[in-house]
């Protein structure tokens with residue numbers, strides 16, 4: 001069973017070691033917070049939160065899957081793991097370090113803090129074919145809902161977790177279809193606000209450099225806040241999958257629920273709800289007890 005403070009007796013300093021490593025990494029790399037948050041999502045969605053994405057076992061390694069394009073932060077996890085191994089060898093899983101690092105990353109971006117359940121064990125498989133079903137920017141809202149539901153996550157969780165895009169950047173690579181070849185008729189996605197379209201096209205010109213990066217939360221790419229939801233409402237979503245959240249009655253209602261006059265009184269808080277959704281995501285397909293293993297090095301079995 002997962003529990004908050006699972007290492008309380010066996011490795012009491014693990015959480016401070018991980019947060020120290022994350023803070024140190026952030027001092028020299030301002031992009032590390034979003035990268036670490038995304039890493040946890042990509043780990044949990046393939047084989048559960050089991051550190052499978054960390055394995056480097058050749059060209060068939062899961063981490064080389066197309067759906068994991070741009071995922072990183074491995075070196076930070078490995079560094080934290082090495083420091084943890086030095087004080088409590090063989091006790092703390094890589095999967096837990098990923099989950100802790102994601103929490104610390106959110107906090108560094110001034111997002112909500114929350115208790116991370118620990119006690120995950122590391123998985124024994126890594127295969128890129130297992131990552132074929134990752135949510136994709138071009139997925140319809142029905143596909144996105146189905147992929148989240150399959151992991152035990154609701155439509156509300158889909159909205160909240162997508163709002164992780166309040167921090168971080170995307171490569172123009174993921175914008176090409178939306179800007180220049182939107183289905184079914186070509187051209188650009190009509191849901192893009194006309195005041196935003198020229199800006200997007202200027203940043204990601206047709207046949208331009210697909211490695212150019214832009215904030216996914218226009219005007220607020222470094223702060224963890226609800227601006228992303230406001231942007232989605234007003235046609236300023238950058239990713240197509242985020243824009244799709246406003247094309248569906250149910251997910252639209254979830255987005256809007258954070259802006260109603262009543263919502264503060266009903267206790268609807270984006271930050272608190274996001275934190276709860278992260279805890280739920282952290283439970284996907286976990287190995288516990290005597291299942292799986294505790295790796296010594298996160299990149300190898």
Ligand code: HEM
Nearest residue numbers: 034037038041070135136137161164168169170171174241
């Ligand atoms: C709903 C389905 C999702 C889709 C289709 C999606 C897609 C993407 C794409 C295309 C990028 C840009 C990657 C790059 O160019 O490097 C990205 C970045 C990111 N995603 Fe998602 N994402 C989804 C859900 C999530 C979830 C659930 C989380 C975390 C809870 C998350 C966290 C992030 C973060 C923090 C970044 C920024 C990474 C960086 O700055 O390097 N995403 N996502």
Ligand SMILES: [Ca+2]
Nearest residue numbers: 043046048052
């Ligand atoms: Ca995994």
Ligand SMILES: [Ca+2]
Nearest residue numbers: 166217220223
């Ligand atoms: Ca933001």
